[in-house]
Structure formats: structure tokens, C-alpha cells
Amino acid sequence: MRLRFEVLTLCLAAACARSDASRSDAQAAVASVVDTARPWRKPGDKIDSILPMPEYLRRFRKGLAEPARLEGGAASRKELAERFLAAVSARDTAALAALAVSRAEFAWLIFPSHRYYDPPYELDPEIFWMQLTSANASGLHRLLERYGGTRLAFIDLHCQPDTLQVKPGPIKLSSACRMRYRAGGVLESRVLFGSVVKRDGRLKLLSLANDF
16 A cells, blocks of 8 residues: 555655565455554454564564654643644644654554554554554545644643553553634634554654544
8 A cells, every 4th residue: 555645744654565465465454454434443353463463563663763752742732732733724744744653653662552462453563554544644634625724723622541542551542632723713623633642751643533
């Protein structure tokens, strides 16, 4: 799968060099185990693995430098939301990419703490990342079509702790993030991004699924 949506540079890293047969297997697996509206299924869904997880992870990390921490992002949800709105309003794709989790961050800092890393789930991180970035590209495209060039003012943000998807440890995940904001002077309350990940005091966007 090759993502051609130019507004998220991080999405261009989603495809890796695989054989045609591997690509077909990955696409079939995506269709069977991943819900396009919510990339993470609930634990309890058994996923058959062909390779052991260490090998999946080794292949996914190939060519990626290990980051020490989440880079960019923000120190609080409020700051993250304000910077996100400013970037959407300005159509600043570089700023939006800096707010989102990178492939290397996902590979080294996030996925090992996800429940899909462990049995009985054990989902290939390449499949997970491809689905996540594809959904993010579509979500951001719709958001920019709706609000690109519109003055957006943050009011508040409410998210729910998500302990279902991540194991106890350094990663904290928040989802169902509903924001109140003004768009061109009109008060709105919507989901503009799906989930926020926090590690070592830094927050970044993991899912850009939204109401549009």
C-alpha cells in the first residue's frame, strides 16, 4: 500500500519493501482484523500470527533509528489541541506532522506497550501502522477541507483514559477526545482527533479519526 496524500509526510513512511505475496497477505489481514472506523479492536479478538512477534518487530524497525522519547508534540492536552487547531487553520502540514506520532516512535516507544504486541493478539505492526496512517490521512484530508483557512479558537477538550488498548507501563492513551472550539465565531463541539498518546511528559496525536 502506498499512501499518496501529501499533507501528512509521516504517512509516506507507511509502506515497506515487501513481496507481492506479503502485500496480499497484509491487505487480507487488514480487512479481517481491523475496523476502519476504529483501528484498534477490543482485546478478546484472537489474531493468528505466522511469524513470532520479535521477527515482525525487527522487520518493522528496519532502517529506523531508535528515538529516546517522543519528539515535538506538546506538554499538555490543551497545548496540543491549540497547536493542532492553529495548524489546521493555517494548512500548516509540517506543523501537523510534528504533532503526530512518527513511524519510528510507533515502532520503538508505543507498539511494544500495546496489547496487540502480546499473545493471543500479536498483530503485525506493519499492518497496524498501514491501517492507522491510511485512516489518519483520510481524516486529516476531510478536516482540512472543512476548516482549512478558517479561524479556529480552542475552548476546552475532554478525553477518556483508554486502558483497554495499552498495557500498564510508560504509555498513557486517551481517546474519545471531544473538543469545544469556535470556527469562524460559531461554537462547535466535535471529535477532531481520535486519540492522544503520552509518554515521559510529552503528548502526540496517534489517531486523527474525526467527526467529518
